[in-house]
Amino acid sequence: MKLKSLTALVASTAIAAPMAMAQDMADSMTLVSWGGAYQESQKLAYADPYQEMHPDVEITWDESSAEAVAKLRAMNEAGNITWDLVDVVAADAIRLCDEGLAMEYDADDLLAEGDDGTSAEDDFGDLIVSDCFIPQIVYSTTFGYRTDMVGDTPPTEVCAIFDMDTYPGKRALEKRPINNMEWALYCDGVAKDEIYDVLATPEGQQQALDKLATIKDDVVWWSAGADTPQLLADGEVVMGSTYNGRLFSVIEEQDQPVAMLWDMQVFDLDGWIIPEGLDDAALARVKDFVKFATDTQRLADQAKYISYGPARASSAPLVGEHAELGIAMAPHMPTDPENSKNTLLYNYEFWADYRDDIDAKFQAWLAQ
Amino acid sequence: MTDATQEQTGPMVAADGTPLKKSLARSLRNQKMRALALIAPLLIFVLLTFLAPIFDMLFRSVENQMVSDTLPETVAALDSWDASGTEEPGEDVFRALYFDLFLAAEAKEHTKLGTRLNYEQVGISSLFRTSGRSLDDVGEVWQDWLEDDVDEIWGEGSFWYDMMSGEPADEAVLDDARDRMATLTGDSMRGDIGFAPGEAISALLPRTAREYAAFAVFTAIEDEDVVAEEDPWEAVYAAFAYDLSQPGTADAIGSYTGTGADQLQAVVAQLDTMPPVDFKAAFAAIDQDWMSVENWAAIKVYSSRYTSGYFLNAVDMQLGPDGPEARPENQQIYMMLFRRTLVMSLVITFSCIALGYPVAWLLANLPARRANLLMILVLLPFWTSLLVRTSAWKVMLQQQGVINDVLVWLGIVADDARLVMINNQFGTIVAMTHILLPFMILPLYSVMQTIPPSYLRAAKSLGANNWTAFWRVYFPQSVPGIGAGSILVFILAIGYYITPELVGGTTGTFISNRIAYHISSSLNWGLAAALGTILLLVVLLLYWVYDRIVGIDNVKLGG
Incomplete structure (x- = not known):
């Protein structure tokens, strides 16, 4: 027994010694993402090429992005951060930044400049919505509909979801107020640039709920992004909201009789945050990886695997064809001019303030 | 004679002469300690890894130190403000808020609050x-005035450092700054600062000394920089301006002789050009919402270190300025969700009894070979992933699903009036009954196995019909199994989460x-945490009621 533990000790020091002598960069990284096709696109576009350049770097994936904020908070309280780079939506990045759980960074310092020479700060532009948020893709929450269940007049505008006469059948909407309230007000005649002013008032919130009440009995409320594609494929619903990448996969990869309704799509962002409190070696490695993974070519590459728009302006012209299907990806991007004629940008500031209040009302309304 | 009497009336003694009672008690105690020592590792393990984290989590339902830790001076100043009135707080509160918030923003704690x-x-x-972003602008007004209108030297960190240092040192100011930072960040602020405020200057400019000390502690310990080389925060300029605006400061400066006395006198000479010190107006300019009484009432109501707010929230109430x-x-x-959870868990428990009882009876009474086969059928879903089973129910129950398709095909239901069996209470009850059924069947089965079949035969031979024999003889003996199964199913159901979420x-x-x-x-x-605590208490209460009515001794998991 003693001998064994002694050998173990010797062995572990033998392994630990060269590590302790420390190159300045750690040789392993834990990346956190959403799993599924999205994580796969990140692996193919960023992680695999990076590992080719640095064969001794080991990358572990953790599919925890959906609970990233709660888990990071718990890790921080326990004083043991085990993640190196975390993929989150912009709203979560803002909250992590607010809580001091994500590291603030300087764009021109951390990120590579664009292929065309523009500085990183300008290349990402307004998409850096928080001092901690490193944008990666633009995605949108939008509607898909069954082409075989809408007759000869396929819907062209978002208010079709409230039109029970022309498009009878169930609809799928997300089980949270965000986006639904905006669409409801918009379809109740509120001008687009006044939506958030109206929604900030109790009367406006009631107006939105009243509008949603007109279709409440015909709504299937989803909570996972995969629900709507499934419901559409089964013919359970005639139309439903979800992330545009999910719809792309139903339409193009699975060849279901479904089409996109881009009108009033809600733009949102997804990207990286670096957790606060990494040690120097881990931080050096992560910075090196992030610089590589967010350069112009890498962001454009990701669009080969999934239909989300790269967050850099300089990446847009480089978006090519789907890696397997061979179809041009540009027309499937939410940012394509043809698709983005009428859009809404997720209002982070508004929802950071009103999320809890409106959610309480929304859930109480749902449960009635 | 006397000896003998004493022996008879005195206590019985053991072989070594100690009273028997004492000796017995000791040996029993030793035995108990030995038993305790045996289970100690497990007990400590359970306490540390299970109970402690749970209580730590539940304790959050009343914890509320964050407000008074982040805005200590503001909370104290708010004491005299009337939260139910219509008047926003006065200048003293806004001044306290400025310095509290500035420090919190430097430490990035303000957004948490x-x-x-x-x-x-x-x-x-x-x-x-x-x-938090605009606080710098407030102090910059005075910084610009000092640098541009009075003397450039006021922009230099080293000048400030020399002016604020001095002998004898005022350690109390520094300790106060350490405590303030430590409370705010939760980190220890011990360590060398490389700065000690002079007693003379801190008596002359108390607020400035306080803010400069906070700046020094933060710079030396959090930023790990040298205090003398760093330019002071904007808050230090604001504090300086505030000190200057106090009556008497100008006169006191006239007789001050320490470092920077000339520069200070130059400032006093131009005092009438100093931008006015009005923190309330500054906050109003940052955001008009600072003038909202509701916002201030919320800060005041939630400023105590422990709050009942979360619990009130959990029962659909709230903490207002005048109480709950x-x-x-x-x-x-x-409240509606609590009621629904209890009612539906009861329905699920009864459905499990109704479905599980006959199955358990069959299992217990069939010949062993066929019973084993049936047992596997019961256990098979038990070994399947919860998510798979729940998703399978989706396929079965949805409107384009298997059951609806069959009903339409049979002509029982019209194609345009398919039954809605999922995404409602019915879906949850069906799926959860199915998932929890084994927890009912297994205890029932193990209890029923111990009921001798001869009892039923005896009852019948004595003239009971089938129903009476079952109801009067068999059923009472199976009640402990129903009790055990019901407790298992009910308590599992009440905390269920993934299945209701999906269906x-x-x-x-x-x-x-x-x-x-x-x-x-x-x-x-x-x-x-408050919701969880209430749920835990409800379950404990129900358990107690159950114990009073059925008796927990009547519950058997087997044998």
């Missing part, structure tokens, strides 16, 4: 976030779904 207060009052989150009050009707949800739609979700939401999405852990 904003998030916490936003649970109670809409808009505070962004109010704190945007204000009911929430607006359109925000009431938790419950809006009317079939449980309280645990809201708890999960507050843990992982809204991050309102205090409210989640």
